[in-house]
Amino acid sequence: MRKPKIIRMFFALCLGCFVMVIFYFNSNLKPAPEHFGEESNGQKPRRSPLQSLYNSDQAESEVQAIHQGRRELLEEACRTYTRKRRVLIPEDLKHVIVDDLHGLLYCYVPKVACTNWKRVLMVLTGAAGSHRDPLGIPANEAHVSGNLRTLSEYSTSQINHRLRSYLKFMFVREPFERLVSAYRNKFTQRYNTAFHKRYGTKIVRRHRPNPQPDALEKGDDVTFEEFVYYLVNPATQIEEPFNEHWERVHSLCHPCLIHYDVVGKYETLEQDSNYVLQLAGVEDQVKFPASTKSTRTTGDMAARFFLNISPFYQKKLYNLYRMDFLLFNYSLPSYLNF
Numbered sequence: 001m002r003k004p005k006i007i008r009m010f011f012a013l014c015l016g017c018f019v020m021v022i023f024y025f026n027s028n029l030k031p032a033p034e035h036f037g038e039e040s041n042g043q044k045p046r047r048s049p050l051q052s053l054y055n056s057d058q059a060e061s062e063v064q065a066i067h068q069g070r071r072e073l074l075e076e077a078c079r080t081y082t083r084k085r086r087v088l089i090p091e092d093l094k095h096v097i098v099d100d101l102h103g104l105l106y107c108y109v110p111k112v113a114c115t116n117w118k119r120v121l122m123v124l125t126g127a128a129g130s131h132r133d134p135l136g137i138p139a140n141e142a143h144v145s146g147n148l149r150t151l152s153e154y155s156t157s158q159i160n161h162r163l164r165s166y167l168k169f170m171f172v173r174e175p176f177e178r179l180v181s182a183y184r185n186k187f188t189q190r191y192n193t194a195f196h197k198r199y200g201t202k203i204v205r206r207h208r209p210n211p212q213p214d215a216l217e218k219g220d221d222v223t224f225e226e227f228v229y230y231l232v233n234p235a236t237q238i239e240e241p242f243n244e245h246w247e248r249v250h251s252l253c254h255p256c257l258i259h260y261d262v263v264g265k266y267e268t269l270e271q272d273s274n275y276v277l278q279l280a281g282v283e284d285q286v287k288f289p290a291s292t293k294s295t296r297t298t299g300d301m302a303a304r305f306f307l308n309i310s311p312f313y314q315k316k317l318y319n320l321y322r323m324d325f326l327l328f329n330y331s332l333p334s335y336l337n338f
């Protein structure tokens with residue numbers, strides 16, 4: 001049975017109105033994330049950080065050459081050492097912090113100055129309230145989830161848009177120095193009782209012969225050797241993923257799936273951080289907190305901790321962190337003897 005013509009015309013008219021309403025709203029709600037800072041007090045449009053990096057009209061500087069070298073080495077290592085490529089899923093993007101105001105994506109790696117980078121991004125995104133000095137933000141405040149947005153919270157099309165047009169950066173560190181730093185911070189500091197309970201008790205139970213009842217209960221005296229046994233035991237990762245403090249950068253930031261524009265290094269933290277802030281055009285607005293630690297001492301420190309580790313376990317541990325050594329051009333530490 002056919003509907004009378006007049007009714008069909010009425011429906012057509014309604015549909016037309018609806019479509020017009022959508023067009024009207026779209027024209028009003030046009031987001032302009034590619035035009036960073038354009039609307040600010042009538043100044044000429046500023047280039048996005050990504051444009052600053054790749055469309056630079058000045059002659060190539062030494063620092064640009066260093067970063068290009070790192071990108072090429074990473075790409076080559078990905079081609080050589082990763083077997084098949086897979087598709088990126090939102091779950092992979094939980095460590096990627098978004099700054100929509102400046103067009104930045106930062107993948108945070110614990111034990112590689114991530115507290116200071118989160119503080120800087122809180123200042124830049126306005127999440128820091130009135131704080132202009134990153135060090136004015138308490139460290140625990142910087143790690144509150146919800147202060148900063150991660151890329152995994154966005155829709156697929158928003159994710160793709162940001163991956164294409166934002167400057168993507170991360171910071172890495174010599175893998176064993178990072179590991180020793182994580183061990184010292186989480187297992188030798190008296191105040192880190194949450195880690196002692198959650199991981200320490202388990203490590204003592206599984207990897208210490210004849211443990212004392214007190215150690216079993218508190219888990220606060222795990223040795224580096226026991227920590228290494230825990231890491232290289234295949235059962236550990238079958239049970240649950242590594243904690244982010246000792247998870248490999250390769251698994252946290254997916255550098256073979258996401259093409260990072262800047263790979264900063266802890267060893268040259270200040271220079272590399274300033275380079276990112278300069279590309280973002282915010283070097284006058286925020287200062288990256290100067291480090292008080294010398295990287296020389298962290299290298300010697302790692303060597304001391306490895307004295308107790310047998311060549312067999314050194315080799316197992318190296319194999320575990322091998323991708324982080326290869327992708328970021330870290331050579332085999334000279335103190336190893338396998």
Ligand SMILES: *[C@@H]1O[C@H](CO)[C@@H](O)[C@H](O)[C@H]1NC(C)=O
Pocket residue numbers: 069070073329
């Ligand atoms: C890789 O490391 C070696 C040795 O430290 C260094 O000479 C070289 O310049 C590095 N390559 C890149 C692309 O950073």
